[in-house]
Amino acid sequence: MIEANGLSKRFGAARALDKVSFEVERGEVVGFLGPNGAGKSTTMRILTCFISATGGTASVHGHDVFEEPLEVRKRIGYLPQRAPLYGEMSVWEYLNFVADMRGLDQSTFKKRMKSIVEVCGLAQSLGKDINTLSHGYRQRVGLGQALVHDPPILILDEPTSDLDPNEKAEVIKYIKEIGKERTILLSTHNLSEVEAACARAIIVSKGRVVADGPLDEIRARSGKVRYVVTVHEQKVYEGGEGYRAGARKPPTATEVQEALAKLPGVTAVSELPTDDKAHSFQLMGALGADIRPEIFALVVQKGWLLLEMRRDSQSLEDVFKALTRGDERRDRGRKLAVDEDEDEDLDVAPKRAVAAGAAGTDDDEDDDEDRDDADDDADDKDDDDDKDDEAADDEDDDKDADDEDDDADDADADDDDDDDDEPPAKKA
């Protein structure tokens, strides 16, 4: 339904899009993710024929966006960022205007309005001026205008920005509702919304597609699990095996690090900053193996006083951060070119697997080339630690790993390391 092929866009010297390619199939709800300025809106504006690409082609519903902009626009319902509407018109007037512009006659318009009012929850506000509406209601009107002509394709640019959490949930609910029989491309930088509404996501960063596939697959991208282990710096556990064996001295940081590094499956150990009397380390382990029992056994054997041990689940957010931060690095680019796309696709969603999978691999190839080109000017501002931080992976819970990272160590006394966004947790 939507096909972008090597779209490039330059604004003067700045490169906003760099060979962006993707495909959206009929009936898919696809999340279009990326940090601010990644090129989401630019892509959408090109797809809706508002601006022209500098290079590449795109087609919507089989119509080229450069050759037949009118045909494309007829089939698209588009909600630009922030839902810019004519504030001085009432909701009904505005929707009527859009219907007129789209060549709907009055009886069709009224028929359509019945369902739109219901889906978008506009019954109470039809007579109000748009200026007087809250953001949430404006977004509803924006959605309404995108639906007036019953389009097969919807392109929604950050439909939930500026909304309060309740309104966000509402809008996402509408989108799910609407998405049952339509193709939807939904841009946002709120990842929980994507997880709520979409089965597939395309992640763009600095004008490139860095990931494209079903959410599960994207979550599994980095292939690593992160563990955090914190032991006391000045005390040992009296009564432990090590204490009885004669270890009365608290461990030094090097000792702990070396011991942890020897555990099976650990690929990297790095010290985390702490501001209390503890050694804190993060370990990177392979996906699929859980080394918490080994860590526990080690600690008991050494007689250390364990303050915290947790295994970070890999959320979409982690992958997002990992993908969109250091994306110009060659090695990171390599990692993303996952060739198993097709297989996993088949497992997860058989019906769109063929096309999406094929598209996915195409993209990956493109990306590779891009990255090679861009390596010259790749800035190395992200260091390796940073990358590893993000690169943990798990299917457990969605948890904000990064938040915990930062303050994992100035923890006070809480437990339960599996809770979301908890203040730093420690276990005695």
Add this chain to the structure above:
Amino acid sequence: MSPTLTIAKREFRSNFDSPLAYVVICLGLIMLGFIFFFYNGGFWQADRASLGQLFFWLPGGLSVLIVPVVTMRLLAEEKRSGTLEMLITLPVRDHEVVLGKYLGALGLVLVILLATLSYPLFMFWGWWHLGSLDSGPLLAGYLGLILYAAATVSVGLLFSTLTDSQVIAFFITFFVLGALVLMGNFANSIPFPAVRTVASFISFDARLASFARGLINTRDVIYFLSVTALCLMASFRALERRKWA
């Protein structure tokens, strides 16, 4: 209804959603009334059944007051608030947007012109019976004013398309139209003959003067139409520029 007319209709009606249009129209007509009847003795001392004063003051009033105010929001406001994106991604061609906007604004200016028709109606055919008016110069004068309005609105539209600030659009339109209207007066005092020729050629008031005398000169008609077409084309290009810039 075609998209052009739909846009024009919306544009025209949106003028009346804010008090601005009312204020401008009312103040404009009140000022015109005072100037026409009382300024320098006004109509009464002229002792002639002529609307010459009307045709003398109206163009200036339109140029410096009404046209800049009416045209400043046309596209500048759409660009600033982002509604342009919404409008253009409807199935509409760029030139339909420009034309629709233009017709909407021109419609309002023509309504104001129409309102001034009350002068001759009241004075010469209606209640007052001030004498029999020569209808030739009247019709020619109004034809001139309509052409003039068409040209000035297109100039205003162009500047509104070029910027996304209403204030800038207003002031540039104000000064450009003001200059074009006053140029005829200054043209004679320009020392360089070549410049003088050019100035009097492009000045709006010199061309309107012949209409007010009842003389419809094809050169003047074509001049106003050319200015209109030129500015509309330029606006269209300026709007299209968004695609590439």
